[in-house]
Amino acid sequence: MTHRTHTHDTPRTDTDAAEAAVARRQRFGSLPERIRLQDTVETKPATRPDPARDAYHPDEWLIRYCG
Template sequence: MDHESTGGEAQETAEAAVRRARFGALPERVRAEDTVEERPATLPDPARDAYDPDEWMVRYCL
């Protein structure tokens, strides 16, 4: 009977070692900056930036 308990203890010790190797340490921390991806919501429109705010004054006031 003593021999069976030693074999069981050895198996439990081996299982504990496997469990410790797999779950013994926490994963490395992930910075918040690395979890966010920034992309523009829409593609830039070149026609939108082509507006000259002073153009209407030249067309209508002169």
């Protein structure tokens, strides 16, 4: 069995081409409005500052046991 993808040619007229061009220009004629970078990014801290956690010194054990 053969597969046909195109069975006949439909002649295009100049008015069909002009209408297609107008429709194409209306749809794709301009780029969308630019979005500023400031409008796309939101920044906020991941966690609140915790003074008790920040008071810990990670190398304190070196000072106590290796000194």
